[in-house]
Amino acid sequence: MEKINKMTKGTVAGIIANLVFVEVDGPVQQNEICYIDLEGTKLMAEVIKINGTQAYVQVFESTRGLKVNHTVEFTGHMLEVTLGPGILSKNYDGLQNDLDKMDGVFLKRGEHTNPLEDEKKWGFKPLAKAGDVLEAGGWIGEVKENWMPHKIMIPFKFKGKYTIKSVADAGEYTILDEIAVVTDEKGKEINLTMTQKWPVKLAIKAYKEKPRPFKLLETGVRVIDTLNPIAEGGTGFIPGPFGTGKTVLQHALSKQADADMIIVAACGERANEVVEIFTEFPELDDPRTGRKLMERTTIIANTSNMPVAAREASVYTAMTLAEYYRAMGLKVLLLADSTSRWAQALREMSNRMEELPGQDAFPMDLPAIISNFYSRAGFTYLNNGESGSITFIGTVSPAGGNLKEPVTESTKKAARCFYALSQARADSKRYPAIDALESYSKYAEYPELQDYFRKNIDPEWPEKITLARDILIRSREVSEQINILGDDGVPVEYHERFWKGEVMDFIICQQDAFDKVDCSASLKRQKEMLNKVLGIYHTNFTFESFEEVGTYFKRVINNMKQMNYAIYESDSYLEKEKELNSIIEERKTA
Amino acid sequence: METKAFQKIYTKITQITKATCSLKATGIGYEEMAIVHGRLAQVVKIMGEDVTLQIFSGTEGIPTNAEVVFLGRPPVLKVGEELSGRFFDAYGDPIDGRPAIEGEERQIGGPSVNPVRRKQPSEFIPTGIAGIDLNNALVTGQKIPFFADPDQPYNEVMAMVALRADADKIILGGMGLTNDDYLYYKHVFENAGALDRIISFVNTTENPPVERILVPDMALTAAEYFAVDKKQKVLVLLTDMTLYADALSIVSNRMDQIPSKDSMPGSLYSDLAKIYEKAVQFPDGGSITIIAVTTLSGGDITHAIPDNTGYITEGQLFLRKDTDIGKVVVDPFRSLSRLKQLVIGTKTRADHPQVMNAAIRLYADAANAKTKQENGFDLTDYDERTLNFAKDYSTKLLAIDVNIEVDQMLETSWTLFGEHFSKIEVGIKQEFVDKHWPKENEVK
Numbered sequence A: 001m002e003k004i005n006k007m008t009k010g011t012v013a014g015i016i017a018n019l020v021f022v023e024v025d026g027p028v029q030q031n032e033i034c035y036i037d038l039e040g041t042k043l044m045a046e047v048i049k050i051n052g053t054q055a056y057v058q059v060f061e062s063t064r065g066l067k068v069n070h071t072v073e074f075t076g077h078m079l080e081v082t083l084g085p086g087i088l089s090k091n092y093d094g095l096q097n098d099l100d101k102m103d104g105v106f107l108k109r110g111e112h113t114n115p116l117e118d119e120k121k122w123g124f125k126p127l128a129k130a131g132d133v134l135e136a137g138g139w140i141g142e143v144k145e146n147w148m149p150h151k152i153m154i155p156f157k158f159k160g161k162y163t164i165k166s167v168a169d170a171g172e173y174t175i176l177d178e179i180a181v182v183t184d185e186k187g188k189e190i191n192l193t194m195t196q197k198w199p200v201k202l203a204i205k206a207y208k209e210k211p212r213p214f215k216l217l218e219t220g221v222r223v224i225d226t227l228n229p230i231a232e233g234g235t236g237f238i239p240g241p242f243g244t245g246k247t248v249l250q251h252a253l254s255k256q257a258d259a260d261m262i263i264v265a266a267c268g269e270r271a272n273e274v275v276e277i278f279t280e281f282p283e284l285d286d287p288r289t290g291r292k293l294m295e296r297t298t299i300i301a302n303t304s305n306m307p308v309a310a311r312e313a314s315v316y317t318a319m320t321l322a323e324y325y326r327a328m329g330l331k332v333l334l335l336a337d338s339t340s341r342w343a344q345a346l347r348e349m350s351n352r353m354e355e356l357p358g359q360d361a362f363p364m365d366l367p368a369i370i371s372n373f374y375s376r377a378g379f380t381y382l383n384n385g386e387s388g389s390i391t392f393i394g395t396v397s398p399a400g401g402n403l404k405e406p407v408t409e410s411t412k413k414a415a416r417c418f419y420a421l422s423q424a425r426a427d428s429k430r431y432p433a434i435d436a437l438e439s440y441s442k443y444a445e446y447p448e449l450q451d452y453f454r455k456n457i458d459p460e461w462p463e464k465i466t467l468a469r470d471i472l473i474r475s476r477e478v479s480e481q482i483n484i485l486g487d488d489g490v491p492v493e494y495h496e497r498f499w500k501g502e503v504m505d506f507i508i509c510q511q512d513a514f515d516k517v518d519c520s521a522s523l524k525r526q527k528e529m530l531n532k533v534l535g536i537y538h539t540n541f542t543f544e545s546f547e548e549v550g551t552y553f554k555r556v557i558n559n560m561k562q563m564n565y566a567i568y569e570s571d572s573y574l575e576k577e578k579e580l581n582s583i584i585e586e587r588k589t590a
Numbered sequence B: 001m002e003t004k005a006f007q008k009i010y011t012k013i014t015q016i017t018k019a020t021c022s023l024k025a026t027g028i029g030y031e032e033m034a035i036v037h038g039r040l041a042q043v044v045k046i047m048g049e050d051v052t053l054q055i056f057s058g059t060e061g062i063p064t065n066a067e068v069v070f071l072g073r074p075p076v077l078k079v080g081e082e083l084s085g086r087f088f089d090a091y092g093d094p095i096d097g098r099p100a101i102e103g104e105e106r107q108i109g110g111p112s113v114n115p116v117r118r119k120q121p122s123e124f125i126p127t128g129i130a131g132i133d134l135n136n137a138l139v140t141g142q143k144i145p146f147f148a149d150p151d152q153p154y155n156e157v158m159a160m161v162a163l164r165a166d167a168d169k170i171i172l173g174g175m176g177l178t179n180d181d182y183l184y185y186k187h188v189f190e191n192a193g194a195l196d197r198i199i200s201f202v203n204t205t206e207n208p209p210v211e212r213i214l215v216p217d218m219a220l221t222a223a224e225y226f227a228v229d230k231k232q233k234v235l236v237l238l239t240d241m242t243l244y245a246d247a248l249s250i251v252s253n254r255m256d257q258i259p260s261k262d263s264m265p266g267s268l269y270s271d272l273a274k275i276y277e278k279a280v281q282f283p284d285g286g287s288i289t290i291i292a293v294t295t296l297s298g299g300d301i302t303h304a305i306p307d308n309t310g311y312i313t314e315g316q317l318f319l320r321k322d323t324d325i326g327k328v329v330v331d332p333f334r335s336l337s338r339l340k341q342l343v344i345g346t347k348t349r350a351d352h353p354q355v356m357n358a359a360i361r362l363y364a365d366a367a368n369a370k371t372k373q374e375n376g377f378d379l380t381d382y383d384e385r386t387l388n389f390a391k392d393y394s395t396k397l398l399a400i401d402v403n404i405e406v407d408q409m410l411e412t413s414w415t416l417f418g419e420h421f422s423k424i425e426v427g428i429k430q431e432f433v434d435k436h437w438p439k440e441n442e443v444k
């Protein structure tokens, strides 16, 4: 038998782009990481298939200049991330290299940087004491990371129960200092530091249970919170043709959502969009804490020009970091833009391996891979009774804008909220271009959430939402009839019905992501606005001709838009509100 | 072409396909260049001792005993100030009858810029074309294609934009250019007296199509030299990227890869992104801006080439013939510059965003009125006025032959608003109306 510590070595036997065939001299495991020595440059690669003594590895970097017989060293572990204080506010690549620590303008092959700081001291406060018995994920102590309590835990790889022998006193420590000594069930002593590693492809399961989501996650986006709410710990996805607003919407969510921590995975998208976050987030305030947004954000950037193989890794890296923070009892929001690029990376590799292709040449197991990934999100109760959650929202970039393609269809099966961006709405600048009727939230039907709404927003909230959707549907129907029959080919009431739907569209569905005030609306404000729009719907108006209807409702819309743009309950808001009431009085049927 | 005396010459080719040939060789690097029977080739696959080479100009007439020499390096371009004013083929060899340039060898298709070393683009590029400056302002470091049917004058528009843009260097990457278009570019650049700041890499329809694959990387390697080493503002023109993608599909097809949508290789998105993402703004002032052409067939943007392009670039500019005025315009509905927010209203006059939006909204009302008219419904007075406005707007602003400053575009817009509409109909913020509404239409 191989000795555990003798690492397997190999030599390059063949190369096709970033798929490399390696002849190995010992045992290798599926998904094991290896380094190929290209004349001193170490190229990182992952085993994706094994056939006899040949390992097929996908290289995370360019293979230019690689030759047969170059040597390969296997590491004995899968792709891992390093967990510990210092992750917040970082800009990582897909393999958790700290981009800010890299030298030079251009990314260099084989350059790997430390994701954390070995020298930095953290103010540690013990939470456990000698004699306490904990499991993996159990809290030993905490440090302040930016403003958040960052828990130091029993490593997730530990199985069984561990008894605390000693915990360091409160004080300043580096992540490499010994912070606790624990004994396992056999009495073996283990020294712990503030860091640990975890393989990204495996879910961290250090929690007691994962109930169905039952709370609302406020995003400040009306068409989501009011009409298609997402639950804390829920999953959603945003498909849309190019230019319809996926990235703008995700950026809005990352700025406004009511979460403790945001992880943004830029997966195969534009570098300039990441630069926008780098530039703006350190300046922008987090509306909930008054701190800078960057303080609660971590970015994983595998932009479209970065190595394709690392694209898949980037979403897993992001999810693993999210799981780590969830285990600290935090509310994490994970955003990935775009999951289609990850699927395409899988397709490129599967084609190179000459696997039997599925639809559109995607790998056959694409649906399974996607649903497995989405299933890692969720609301959890931790072993110590606290709770933590990962809400995950991914974008999908359907080829040709056609929603009947494999990535969209597979994701639809996995995610519970569907936010369909419509080309027509984007073309007519009705932003966010979410088609409120095509879109859905399965959570809106959960009795748990409905109870939550009745208790926390309005006793009749679920009924109001149903009505709001009905109003939009009816408006759409009459608009089609008006198009066919002409403005004067239908009764005046039809115009009224159409315009009441337009009020709903303009005032609730549409929202200006680039306006300081309108970009985000509190739940209280959303409720008030919806009540006003429903109030208008229930009011009977008197009109002589169809021309009057349009002119009148344009005034109503204009006035209510000014309300949306005004700071809530400010003088100008209240003034516009008064004006609205008098506009309504003007035409109200007595 | 370069061969060195001591290099090993192979003479036994074991397999030949339409695009590749294979032989037994050792010590060969992946993506290494070679010369096969006098033609340039590149290593695309190594399996033990079997090395497969892609021959850019095709394998016609290559015998099994052809001479094969490996060059020991990936494709390179020699860079230096002397590139200026020169014309090269897809391999970086001169085609202007002048000697090869001496300079530092750089590998083409090099690594990406670390995203944290980029700067957010913020410099406006005026072009004089209102369909661009007013509605879709361009910014240095941006990447944006023209989407145009083959009968649109996209090469003319690109040449015009290039010459008017304030760039230190203009680099033309021509792929499948007709000889006429190639001579057109040459002529226009010469006439403008701008040759000394222009560098061209050209593959014409007379050259083998697969050679085109090298053109964008050649052009962008030169661009990186000027933008990084010399801190210059570089504008790269790539025309026609559809023909580039077609060449990719020829290669992948000949190499028996599984095609995805529209017979394009599954890697099309990554292939295109690697090119377009070279667009960058550096903090020290250097920048690469990419303006490309993607020809459409029958205006279909759901085809894999424009579709993948749209997912990568920062917007697109649609050229369309406006039959009402008989001129080519930049379509305000389907065009979009995603970076315009970074400059309009800040680098240009404060009323810019509002004027732009109001004009487009009124133009959209005109489109609705037109549909109504075509369906035989009666037009209201407002409908009539929007139609008149649309005609003026198209002629005086959208047409690509208009060449004015941004301030003048804004003034023209205000004049048209005043002529056709009331202040309420235009719906612009009061402070701007007070300042800019034409005096002669004050009563409205």
Ligand SMILES: Nc1ncnc2c1ncn2[C@@H]1O[C@H](COP(=O)(O)OP(=O)(O)OP(=O)(O)O)[C@@H](O)[C@H]1O
Binding pocket: A240, A241, A242, A243, A244, A245, A246, A247, A248, A249, A269, A397, A431, A432, A433, A511, A512, A513, A514, B310, B311, B312, B337, B338, B339
């Ligand atoms: N909510 C919004 N308000 C105003 N403008 C918007 C909004 N959403 C999108 N836009 C406009 O649409 C453009 C494209 O949006 P975005 O980049 O989010 O599209 P996308 O769906 O991510 O496209 P791609 O798939 O190509 O990445 C933006 O640059 C902006 O001009």
Ligand SMILES: [Mg+2]
Binding pocket: A246, A247, A248, A269, A337
């Ligand atoms: Mg996007």
